Amino acid sequence: xxxxxxxxxxxxxxxxxxxxxxxxxxxxxxxxxxxxxxxxxxxxxxxxxxxxxxxxxxxxxxxxxxxxxxxxxxxxxxxxxxxxxxxxxxxxxxxxxxxxxxxxxxxxxxxxxxxxxxxxxxxxxxxxxxx
Amino acid sequence: xxxxxxxxxxxxxxxxxxxxxxxxxxxxxxxxxxxxxxxxxxxxxxxxxxxxxxxxxxxxxxxxxxxxxxxxxxxxxxxxxxxxxxxxxxxxxxxxxxxxxxxxxxxxxxxxxxxxxxxxxxxxxxxxxxxxxxxxxxxxxxxxxxxxxxxxxxxxxxxxxxxxxxxxxxxxxxxxxxxxxxxxxxxxxxxxxxxxxxxxxxxxxxxxxxxxxxxxxxxxxxxxxxxxxxxxxxxxxxxxxxxxxxxxxxxxxxxxxxxxxxxxxxxxxxxxxxxxxxxxxxxxxxxxxxxxxxxxxxxxxxxxxxxxxxxxxxxxxxxxxxxxxxxxxxxxxxxxxxxxxxxxxxxxxx
Numbered sequence: 001x002x003x004x005x006x007x008x009x010x011x012x013x014x015x016x017x018x019x020x021x022x023x024x025x026x027x028x029x030x031x032x033x034x035x036x037x038x039x040x041x042x043x044x045x046x047x048x049x050x051x052x053x054x055x056x057x058x059x060x061x062x063x064x065x066x067x068x069x070x071x072x073x074x075x076x077x078x079x080x081x082x083x084x085x086x087x088x089x090x091x092x093x094x095x096x097x098x099x100x101x102x103x104x105x106x107x108x109x110x111x112x113x114x115x116x117x118x119x120x121x122x123x124x125x126x127x128x129x130x131x
Numbered sequence: 132x133x134x135x136x137x138x139x140x141x142x143x144x145x146x147x148x149x150x151x152x153x154x155x156x157x158x159x160x161x162x163x164x165x166x167x168x169x170x171x172x173x174x175x176x177x178x179x180x181x182x183x184x185x186x187x188x189x190x191x192x193x194x195x196x197x198x199x200x201x202x203x204x205x206x207x208x209x210x211x212x213x214x215x216x217x218x219x220x221x222x223x224x225x226x227x228x229x230x231x232x233x234x235x236x237x238x239x240x241x242x243x244x245x246x247x248x249x250x251x252x253x254x255x256x257x258x259x260x261x262x263x264x265x266x267x268x269x270x271x272x273x274x275x276x277x278x279x280x281x282x283x284x285x286x287x288x289x290x291x292x293x294x295x296x297x298x299x300x301x302x303x304x305x306x307x308x309x310x311x312x313x314x315x316x317x318x319x320x321x322x323x324x325x326x327x328x329x330x331x332x333x334x335x336x337x338x339x340x341x342x343x344x345x346x347x348x349x350x351x352x353x354x355x356x357x358x359x360x361x362x363x364x365x366x367x368x369x370x371x372x373x374x375x376x377x378x379x380x381x382x383x384x385x386x387x388x389x390x391x392x393x394x395x396x397x398x399x400x401x402x403x404x405x406x407x408x409x410x411x412x413x414x415x416x417x418x419x420x421x422x423x424x425x426x427x428x429x430x431x432x433x434x435x436x437x438x439x440x441x442x443x444x445x446x447x448x449x450x451x452x453x454x455x456x457x458x459x460x461x462x463x464x465x466x467x468x469x470x471x472x473x474x475x476x477x478x479x480x481x
Contacts, residue, residue, distance in 0.1 A: 044414065065433075066167065069462075
């Protein structure tokens with residue numbers, strides 16, 4: 001079942017509809033409820049290689065539904081420590097739980113100050129309301 | 132900005148939470164709950180598609196048969212009253228102006244159901260070639276068309292079994308309809324045609340009988356699993372029926388527009404063929420992706436039944452047999468696929 005719309009407090013949001021959960025010098029990244037709803041049920045996650053890197057504002061992978069494909073934009077720069085294999089094997093996990101089981105990658109941040117450039121939940125919701 | 136046309140069921144779609152998208156000049160539901168559950172409903176039970184955007188052309192008069200026999204690729208003599216036929220409108224080069232279903236109402240009256248995007252082209256093509264004693268009329272605005280498809284479709288509608296490619300007048304909960312045993316999903320099913328003003332009553336009756344609303348997204352994945360070509364993707368005015376594997380719709384023994392060229396292609400052998408393929412790696416093929424060795428994907432999607440990428444595309448005839456490996460350029464990455472016999476999906480025998 002698809003999740004219902006929410007934007008948890010405590011996450012940082014990028015305008016390309018990506019979220020980051022920052023913990024120390026590491027961060028977990030994923031796509032927001034809005035992004036997965038716009039795409040529909042995901043059927044493929046073209047994941048980056050572990051050990052590779054992400055760069056703020058650029059694509060690090062692709063998510064694909066039956067009808068459409070979309071780049072996944074990195075909300076933070078860093079080294080990719082882990083790819084969520086569960087999403088590679090069962091991409092619909094992102095639809096079911098976009099902020100939990102449906103995370104995409106875990107990174108070690110190369111510039112933790114970038115997190116300050118991201119939106120908090122209220123600012124992201126306000127941004128969505130303007131769209 | 133061009134105004135999109137709406138079917139008589141537009142409000143019903145919006146109320147049901149459909150995501151509406153532009154398609155061939157119409158605002159149409161691409162999905163309600165989701166492409167995959169809607170697809171599965173059609174494969175296992177029954178789904179209903181609003182296909183009122185499709186065009187309906189009446190061809191009438193004592194010369195209607197002669198006119199159509201000279202323009203359509205298939206042999207209209209094989210169609211009796213109450214029967215229908217899948218056929219092509221072909222140009223002089225053997226290219227496909229449209230693929231359609233011709234329904235014989237009487238020997239002097241035929242109904243052509245044409246693609247929404249080709250409605251004007253198909254109408255103009257036939258209209259310009261009218262002969263004395265034949266009259267072509269575009270009646271698309273007068274009708275709504277609902278495709279009810281799936282193994283339980285007839286049972287849910289309370290309609291009797293009927294042979295594929297037949298039609299008869301019938302009734303669903305008091306709404307009079309033309310019941311056509313045709314469809315675009317590979318499943319048992321009917322296409323119900325009614326006056327536009329009865330569309331809402333018919334839709335409500337069908338949905339109340341437990342048939343699941345399904346959108347254009349599922350319509351595309353369903354037709355591609357069973358390798359029904361889509362005009363504009365797999366077949367166009369620049370592709371011929373022989374290369375597209377539609378030689379069976381061409382009565383090459385008769386004279387019709389493009390017949391000579393099609394006979395020549397058949398004699399010489401097509402240079403390329405439309406094949407079906409399944410991805411061997413995780414990837415979703417899409418229209419326009421290059422196939423190594425001089426080919427191109429014309430339709431691609433993710434098959435909900437196989438849980439794999441599937442597609443169709445043209446490849447050189449010399450390497451078009453099932454089992455042949457293909458390499459598809461998926462946004463710069465080489466992904467392996469294998470040519471398979473058509474259809475890609477077939478229900479396992481019980």
